[in-house]
Amino acid sequence: MAQAKISAKASEGAQQQQQQQQQQQQQQSGGQLRGRFYRSTSMADRSSRLLENLDQLELRVEAFRDAASAMEQEKEILLEMIHNIQNSQDMRHISEGEREELNLTANRLMGRTLTVEVSVETIRNAQQQESLLHATKMIDEIVNKLLDDLEDAKIRLMSLYGACTSDVPAGPIDQKFQSVVIGCAIEDQKKIKRRLETLLRNLENSEKSITLLEHQKTSVRQSCNSKQD
Numbered sequence: 001m002a003q004a005k006i007s008a009k010a011s012e013g014a015q016q017q018q019q020q021q022q023q024q025q026q027q028q029s030g031g032q033l034r035g036r037f038y039r040s041t042s043m044a045d046r047s048s049r050l051l052e053n054l055d056q057l058e059l060r061v062e063a064f065r066d067a068a069s070a071m072e073q074e075k076e077i078l079l080e081m082i083h084n085i086q087n088s089q090d091m092r093h094i095s096e097g098e099r100e101e102l103n104l105t106a107n108r109l110m111g112r113t114l115t116v117e118v119s120v121e122t123i124r125n126a127q128q129q130e131s132l133l134h135a136t137k138m139i140d141e142i143v144n145k146l147l148d149d150l151e152d153a154k155i156r157l158m159s160l161y162g163a164c165t166s167d168v169p170a171g172p173i174d175q176k177f178q179s180v181v182i183g184c185a186i187e188d189q190k191k192i193k194r195r196l197e198t199l200l201r202n203l204e205n206s207e208k209s210i211t212l213l214e215h216q217k218t219s220v221r222q223s224c225n226s227k228q229d
Contacts, residue, residue, distance in 0.1 A: 135177065150203070157203070
């Protein structure tokens with residue numbers, strides 16, 4: 001009987017010890033799971049906050065690039081306006097002293113404008129780089145022949161410009177140039193269009209100057225003929 005009681009107690013103690021070990025293992029396992037869960041949630045929060053900050057910074061970066069591009073365009077416009085004033089018909093019909101003084105002022109303004117360096121680099125892949133070079137070459141070829149035939153150059157530049165705009169073109173479109181421009185980066189497409197606009201404006205001003213000059217020559221000839229009569 002005594003041996004049986006001892007065996008029973010030993011068995012009971014072993015069972016209790018086993019149960020305690022099992023409880024400890026469950027507690028440790030639960031703690032690890034809870035720890036992993038809390039740690040995972042904290043990492044997700046941090047990741048979400050960092051992503052939100054980067055999204056906000058991306059908007060600011062794009063706004064910064066847009067502002068720089070606007071300044072770049074403003075510089076081009078200012079230089080063009082100063083150049084147009086220096087070469088205007090009004091400058092040819094004032095006294096030499098006044099013209100010299102105005103040219104000094106214009107040169108000073110141009111110099112101050114050129115001291116502002118604004119450069120927005122465009123990220124391009126190899127294909128976009130090749131397309132840009134091709135488009136630039138096509139425009140340069142026309143510009144180099146401006147003096148040979150002004151009217152033909154204007155027509156060709158208008159066909160190039162028509163390939164860059166979404167508006168209904170007034171004349172024919174250069175399909176080859178259009179396919180080249182489509183292969184350029186978006187920022188380069190805008191710059192190409194802007195360059196063509198500037199060239200066409202300058203051509204129009206040149207035509208007005210030539211027309212005015214021809215009109216003046218005709219008036220002078222008529223006046224001379226009238227005096228002779």
